[in-house]
Amino acid sequence: MENLESLLHGFTIAVTVPHLTLMVIGVLLGILVGVLPGLGAPNGVSLLLPLTFGMQPVSAIILLSSMYWGALFGGSVTSILFNIPGEPSSVATTFDGYPMARDGRPTTALATAFGSAAFGALVGVILITFLASWVAQVALAFGPPEYFAVYFLAFASFVGMGGAAPIKTVVALAIGFAIAAIGIDTVSGSVRLTMGIDELVKGVSFVVAVMGLFGIGELLIAVEEEFSARAVSSRVDWKEVFRALGRLPHHGIALLRSAAIGCWMGITPGGPTAASFMSYGIAKRFSRNGARFGTGEAEGIVAPETADHAAGTSALLPMLSLGIPGSATAAVMMGGLMIWGLNPGPMLFVDQKDFVWGLIASMYVGNIVAVALVLLTVPVFAALMRIPFAVIAPLIVIICVVGAYSVSNSYLDVVLMLGFGVVGYLFKKLHYPLAPLVLAIVIGDKAEDAFRQAMLMSKGSLGIFFANRLVTTLVLAGIALLLLPLALQIVRLLRKPDVSAQEKVRII
Amino acid sequence: MKITSKLLLSTAAFMLAGALPADAAWQPQKPIEFVATAGPGGGTDNLARAVQSIITKYKLTDQPVVVVNKGGGSGAEGYVYGKASAGDPYKVIFGTSNAWQQPLVSKVAFNYTDLTPIAAMAQDEFLLWVKQDAPYKTASDFLKAAAATEFKMGGAQSKDTDEVLTRMIEKAAKVKFTYIPFKSGAEAAVQLAGGHIDAHVNNPSESLGQWRGSTQRPLCAFSPKRLPQGPKVTTSEGWSDVPTCVEQGLAISQYEQPRTVWLPGKVSPEQAAYYVDLMKKVQATPEWKEYIEKTSQVDTFLTGTAFDNFIKQDLEHVKQVAGEQGWLVK
Numbered sequence: 133m134e135n136l137e138s139l140l141h142g143f144t145i146a147v148t149v150p151h152l153t154l155m156v157i158g159v160l161l162g163i164l165v166g167v168l169p170g171l172g173a174p175n176g177v178s179l180l181l182p183l184t185f186g187m188q189p190v191s192a193i194i195l196l197s198s199m200y201w202g203a204l205f206g207g208s209v210t211s212i213l214f215n216i217p218g219e220p221s222s223v224a225t226t227f228d229g230y231p232m233a234r235d236g237r238p239t240t241a242l243a244t245a246f247g248s249a250a251f252g253a254l255v256g257v258i259l260i261t262f263l264a265s266w267v268a269q270v271a272l273a274f275g276p277p278e279y280f281a282v283y284f285l286a287f288a289s290f291v292g293m294g295g296a297a298p299i300k301t302v303v304a305l306a307i308g309f310a311i312a313a314i315g316i317d318t319v320s321g322s323v324r325l326t327m328g329i330d331e332l333v334k335g336v337s338f339v340v341a342v343m344g345l346f347g348i349g350e351l352l353i354a355v356e357e358e359f360s361a362r363a364v365s366s367r368v369d370w371k372e373v374f375r376a377l378g379r380l381p382h383h384g385i386a387l388l389r390s391a392a393i394g395c396w397m398g399i400t401p402g403g404p405t406a407a408s409f410m411s412y413g414i415a416k417r418f419s420r421n422g423a424r425f426g427t428g429e430a431e432g433i434v435a436p437e438t439a440d441h442a443a444g445t446s447a448l449l450p451m452l453s454l455g456i457p458g459s460a461t462a463a464v465m466m467g468g469l470m471i472w473g474l475n476p477g478p479m480l481f482v483d484q485k486d487f488v489w490g491l492i493a494s495m496y497v498g499n500i501v502a503v504a505l506v507l508l509t510v511p512v513f514a515a516l517m518r519i520p521f522a523v524i525a526p527l528i529v530i531i532c533v534v535g536a537y538s539v540s541n542s543y544l545d546v547v548l549m550l551g552f553g554v555v556g557y558l559f560k561k562l563h564y565p566l567a568p569l570v571l572a573i574v575i576g577d578k579a580e581d582a583f584r585q586a587m588l589m590s591k592g593s594l595g596i597f598f599a600n601r602l603v604t605t606l607v608l609a610g611i612a613l614l615l616l617p618l619a620l621q622i623v624r625l626l627r628k629p630d631v632s633a634q635e636k637v638r639i640i
Numbered sequence: 641m642k643i644t645s646k647l648l649l650s651t652a653a654f655m656l657a658g659a660l661p662a663d664a665a666w667q668p669q670k671p672i673e674f675v676a677t678a679g680p681g682g683g684t685d686n687l688a689r690a691v692q693s694i695i696t697k698y699k700l701t702d703q704p705v706v707v708v709n710k711g712g713g714s715g716a717e718g719y720v721y722g723k724a725s726a727g728d729p730y731k732v733i734f735g736t737s738n739a740w741q742q743p744l745v746s747k748v749a750f751n752y753t754d755l756t757p758i759a760a761m762a763q764d765e766f767l768l769w770v771k772q773d774a775p776y777k778t779a780s781d782f783l784k785a786a787a788a789t790e791f792k793m794g795g796a797q798s799k800d801t802d803e804v805l806t807r808m809i810e811k812a813a814k815v816k817f818t819y820i821p822f823k824s825g826a827e828a829a830v831q832l833a834g835g836h837i838d839a840h841v842n843n844p845s846e847s848l849g850q851w852r853g854s855t856q857r858p859l860c861a862f863s864p865k866r867l868p869q870g871p872k873v874t875t876s877e878g879w880s881d882v883p884t885c886v887e888q889g890l891a892i893s894q895y896e897q898p899r900t901v902w903l904p905g906k907v908s909p910e911q912a913a914y915y916v917d918l919m920k921k922v923q924a925t926p927e928w929k930e931y932i933e934k935t936s937q938v939d940t941f942l943t944g945t946a947f948d949n950f951i952k953q954d955l956e957h958v959k960q961v962a963g964e965q966g967w968l969v970k
Contacts, residue, residue: 322747331721333748
């Protein structure tokens with residue numbers, strides 16, 4: 133096992149006092165930027181980047197990647213406690229995390245999230261350790277039609293899944309696609325849907341959209357329902373942290389399935405966001421408790437968190453071995469790599485063994501450090517829930533306004549964020565699902581680019597989506613997921629012929 | 641305050657030693673914002689951050705410098721922001737030839753005339769790249785094959801520098817390509833390594849890793865003479881071993897992308913002069929040389945009329961290609 137030997141050598145580099153200190157600093161800073169929405173991992177890492185110019189490359193990457201782990205964990209905190217996802221990939225965590233926290237179990241929700249996240253990250257690192265060279269080849273097989281097929285699969289796993297009527301899901305998706313189309317179109321280079329507002333040429337930032345949809349939208353609902361009457365009494369109990377962790381093995385199948393989805397989406401450059409959504413969708417489909425998803429099910433937290441971290445970790449591999457950044461944060465780190473004088477690409481594994489294996493070893497150690505630190509903070513964060521609503525509500529508004537402004541120092545973003553708040557409120561009131569809307573905003577333009585690039589390549593023939601085994605399998609899996617709920621409905625209708633004709637029309 | 645500025649002046653004078661005297665007529669009084677018209681990690685972002693770190697290291701100003709990314713809309717976000725900040729000398733915009741090319745081909749709400757040109761600081765070269773195991777050894781082999789079947793050429797963005805160059809090759813070699821726009825050159829490089837496209841025209845730094853890793857190789861450089869020597873990239877070859885395209889019978893003798901620096905419109909000449917001077921000081925440092933070498937760019941410094949003439953020339957050229965392709969807006 134040549135890889136194992138290299139890994140052990142890596143540990144001798146990573147497990148030294150200065151490097152462990154850097155990890156702790158990195159993780160703590162990461163948790164901080166992760167908890168503050170709008171700041172986020174990419175911004176945090178780019179703020180820290182100039183400080184690393186004088187460092188050894190391996191120390192620098194340990195500091196930055198530790199910050200990345202910290203931010204990934206921190207991003208889940210606000211998703212669970214305040215329904216404000218700090219990162220696109222933690223949106224799916226809000227679906228069950230927030231109801232659970234509201235239900236008086238913030239400690240359980242946070243501990244479950246961190247525990248499964250750590251499991252996902254661990255699987256991701258093990259994958260990198262043993263399959264580095266093979267995995268690098270997989271990513272190369274992905275051209276525009278394959279990219280589109282992956283995104284299609286992510287959408288398909290969501291349509292028709294929720295409790296909402298399928299037509300409402302489609303409406304939400306369509307609105308999301310329209311929002312994603314705002315700005316400059318990659319394929320034609322022309323400006324779309326800016327509605328006379330010059331600044332909209334930059335497009336609508338995801339952070340702005342989710343802070344409004346989730347943060348402000350939820351707040352409006354809460355105000356209407358006089359939420360203050362139900363103060364949340366959260367037990368801050370150390371034992372509960374361990375109890376929640378102890379219950380994780382009960383979700384063994386969900387953990388393994390989500391880790392597999394996460395790794396797959398991280399390597400094929402689908403990324404953590406698509407991974408967490410897909411994992412949540414599939415868990416809801418196949419879990420015994422699927423019907424209770426959305427009301428604070430532990431498995432609804434396990435699935436997206438495991439997949440998110442598995443994908444986030446394994447996404448670093450294509451960055452190192454191919455020079456394709458899997459996420460915005462990876463892109464910043466890649467910029468750093470070049471400034472430190474390293475060239476990401478296949479030769480990195482040959483020329484810079486110390487750097488690569490030091491980094492991989494630090495992923496093991498860094499994640500352990502991150503989990504330990506973040507679990508220590510659980511009671512502190514959980515205690516936040518005991519603050520009365522009348523105090524926390526204005527704080528949420530301030531966080532959202534500052535967060536939206538700091539995305540690109542733009543007042544327009546604040547206005548947009550508040551607008552999205554109203555949209556979020558209306559969606560909830562009219563029982564339209566928010567998840568498909570967010571999914572379409574986040575990966576809608578990528579899916580569109582991939583589709584149109586594929587069409588340019590094939591000169592308009594859809595045959596390109598069935599041109600090889602990989603893309604055919606992905607497309608067929610997507611179609612199967614899309615048709616599954618419809619097929620189930622039809623079976624149910626056939627069994628119970630007394631269901632009203634009206635319902636039949638609505639579904640089809 | 642007085643002591644600091646005196647100190648600063650003496651360091652600056654010491655550093656310049658014989659270069660232009662520092663223009664003390666205007667000095668920044670509050671933090672300076674560097675606006676990169678690209679996302680984190682892109683070429684323009686790297687330039688802005690390299691300049692920031694040099695300024696900080698040599699304390700070229702006593703004001704802090706922060707870099708913000710406004711890369712939305714292929715950089716249009718940053719230029720629109722620059723236009724909206726008219727009269728504000730604390731916003732420095734880092735871009736490319738996009739500043740004058742983009743308004744030609746899409747309805748963006750700015751033009752380069754809304755900004756105050758400071759300098760063009762470096763020129764990025766273009767090369768013609770193919771997959772490592774492609775059967776063509778030279779550019780003429782490639783073009784011969786391209787005449788028989790329609791090749792897929794990838795590049796960053798649509799109607800931008802990469803596509804302009806692709807259309808120029810089409811015209812010069814009388815061939816036809818299918819152009820597939822991607823978000824960035826790095827993405828195009830990966831697509832070429834995977835064999836999903838047949839060629840691209842990336843800058844050296846965008847495909848350096850892939851060349852070293854033997855997944856793709858350059859056929860020729862769009863430059864009047866061979867690129868500077870530099871260290872070897874692969875075991876046997878370096879940038880200077882790549883023939884020019886003209887040598888290979890592809891008659892495009894020069895195509896370069898300048899990295900440009902701007903202030904918003906309506907700033908005073910003294911303020912503009914301060915930044916011209918600041919960038920000159922940056923360019924005189926060893927760190928700048930190192931940055932240029934690492935990113936395999938060409939060190940240039942165009943300012944004033946030289947920069948204006950460069951823009952006009954390039955604009956004429958792009959207008960011609962865009963006109964032929966029917967891209968011009970309005």
